[in-house]
Amino acid sequence: MTGSTITLDEKPMSSHAILARVLNRSHQHDSLVGTIAEQVGRDIIAGRLAPGADLNSVELSHQFDTSRTPVREALMLLEKEGLVEIPPRRRPRVARLSIGEVREIYQVRAHLYGLVAELIVANASDEAINSLRPHLQAMQTAARAGDLDAYFWPNVAFQDTETAICGNAVVRRILDSLMLRMLQLRHLSLSQPGRLQESLVDHERLLRAYYERDVALAIALKRGIVLRGLAAIERSGWTGATPRSESGSQDDPATAEWPGDEGT
Amino acid sequence: MTGSTITLDEKPMSSHAILARVLNRSHQHDSLVGTIAEQVGRDIIAGRLAPGADLNSVELSHQFDTSRTPVREALMLLEKEGLVEIPPRRRPRVARLSIGEVREIYQVRAHLYGLVAELIVANASDEAINSLRPHLQAMQTAARAGDLDAYFWPNVAFQDTETAICGNAVVRRILDSLMLRMLQLRHLSLSQPGRLQESLVDHERLLRAYYERDVALAIALKRGIVLRGLAAIERSGWTGATPRSESGSQDDPATAEWPGDEGT
DNA sequence: CCACAAACAAGTGTCGACACAAACCCGTAT
DNA sequence: ATACGGGTTTGTGTCGACACTTGTTTGTGG
Structure with a gap:
């Protein structure tokens, strides 16, 4: 696989x-x-x-x-x-991602999501924050069932909603673009043991911090969520190299398309 | 004008x-x-x-x-x-910039330059930091002469070098792109009275902070530099609207090209 | 004289064609 | 058998053409 x-x-x-x-x-x-x-x-x-x-x-x-x-x-x-x-x-x-580039992207994501959290606490209305709840609930039920695929997209939607309600279109654009490249990695990240539960409690705490307008806590939690995602990727041993064909140099053309490997 | x-x-x-x-x-x-x-x-x-x-x-x-x-x-x-x-x-x-978008861009720039400062303090070698000095010196002489145009490009080059030596190509790319759109505004910003001297002392302090590996100070200074640039733009009264032709709605096609107005 | 409609002009999105560069294949020489 | 070099094939970058849409001008009626 x-x-x-x-x-x-x-x-x-x-x-x-x-x-x-x-x-x-x-x-x-x-x-x-x-x-x-x-x-x-x-x-x-x-x-x-x-x-x-x-x-x-x-x-x-x-x-x-x-x-x-x-x-x-x-x-x-x-x-x-x-x-x-x-x-x-x-x-x-x-495009091929290197582990170094992934670290760089997560660094940027961590900082920019800090800005997003700050903006949400400062500007978002309570109703706007309410729009995060359904996604969190979907995450909760999925996490209880241990269903990764059911957890993944609500999680993405949660963060997407955060960038939407923070009110800064520029940061949203940037994070959207970075999200696209990280989707597969975030999936891998959440598939690490214990990651799902960890992510869930972080998000629960985060939503409380939003409601309570606790800037410092919200920023710290949000950054932590991102950085723990990176940590999980590192833990997984992912390197970005094609699994087989470790033929010395890194710029080999690799096998053009995956052979088979469909389904879950 | x-x-x-x-x-x-x-x-x-x-x-x-x-x-x-x-x-x-x-x-x-x-x-x-x-x-x-x-x-x-x-x-x-x-x-x-x-x-x-x-x-x-x-x-x-x-x-x-x-x-x-x-x-x-x-x-x-x-x-x-x-x-x-x-x-x-x-x-x-x-593209036409609105004051709101400018504020958003400066918000993002402030945060990302904070990351840049942090990375420079953490990772950049002393020689890398040295490469900032010639630009600062050019800024100093230009500021003493009160020559805005002589100050502007070394200032841009200074920030460009910062993003180069911070070691994160992703943040560099983003800031490059944002820089492009803000160049005219930064020029306007520096043309505000007293701005040139203010910017200079900030950069001098910043370089010292880099050398002394003072993370907190470097971040705070760097953010302040960006945000004071925004403040100067706000002070200048710039709105993004075409000077004349305030004919109600904002989506009027405006005069296609500036009439005349060449030179300084 | 102004509002509206129909013809006109201008510009975009898409297409197939062509020259040149890169990738591939195969024969040759070592 | 393996490395090199010429020839072939594949693919990119660019071009001019065409249909359809948008914006403008002109012509007509109120």
Whole structure:
């Protein structure tokens, strides 16, 4: 197995909506390029396209029955979100994450979520904070059942709602983009033993801190949530390298696409 | 007077290099799209293209003697950097900043520069910190002469070097992008009375804090530098609206390009 | 004289084609 | 058998063309 495969198509209501929002920020939803970007982006995030997999525009244009122009645009859009690498004059590839880059991203996420928490405490109305509760409740029931997949998306939605109600669109945009690249990792992170329960109690405490307008506590909790996520990833031994083929150097093209490995 | 026009072409050594680096992150430098993006981006930042000005691809393709394809790519690149707005099926326009968005950006910048300061204190070698000194010295001489334009670019270079030596490429990327959109505003900010001297002493203290590895002080100073920049902008009365033509609604197309108003 | 509608002009999104670069394949020489 | 070099194939970057949409001007009626 490839570590952890996100079940994207099983729960389309929340996941699809979130991904579409993040990806289709600039282009209209029904646009051709938007459709392509969404589909390919989903395939990347769900792990159906392995890091390093070739994404040449002619094959994709055949696949989507269009010309190469919208495909190229879609790939550029995904590159901007960090999901795709487009070296000049070379075939686009699914972006590959290194453990170092993951640490950097989590560092930034920790700080920016601190800002989000601060803003929520300072500006968000009680009703806005209330909109976090349903997600937390879904997380609670899922955690009690020990169901990782049922926990994952409410958790994502919780954080998405936080960035929404903090009132700062710029930080939301940045965190959205970083979220996209970290989705698989966060799934892996939550799959670590004990992680689910830990995450839950953190979020419960966090919501209380929001209600009680406790700035310092909210910031500390929020940062802690992010950093404990990173710690879980480190604990998991994830490195970003392709499992097999540890043939010395790191820039080997890797196996183009996962062989098989569907389902849960 | 359009407020403050940045003299971009006067000091090409540093400014061009920085802008090229930020804009040409993904594409090779000599590429057609890179050239176009760089040129148009410079025109926007320098204020030669007013916010709201039309950027239709056919005119630009004539201007650069190419087809529309690379022009469109360049505009998408600039849109990703926040300098251009491309509404679907509508002409691309130079992005217009609202005071609210500026506040949001400065909030994010303040927090992320706090992270940068923290990382510099924690990780940067003394030699790396030394590389900040020449820029500070240029700022000192410029401040003594009261020369805003001579102060501006070393100041930008100082902050650019900070993000470079902090060791976190992700935060650097984000701050680069935000810097691009704020360049004109920072120029305006520094043009406020007393601002230049204030900024200088802050940076002098900051560099000492870096050397002495004083985390808390460095973070506080760095944040303060950013936030005082915002305060100066607010003090200047800048709103983002086009000076004349306050004809009720805010989404009027505005005068396409500045009439005249060249030079200092 | 102004409001409204129909023709017109201008611009975007998409397409297929082509030149050149990169990846791949295969034969050759060591 | 393996490493190198030329030829072939695949794919990118760019181009001009075309349909459809948007914005503008003109013509008509109130």
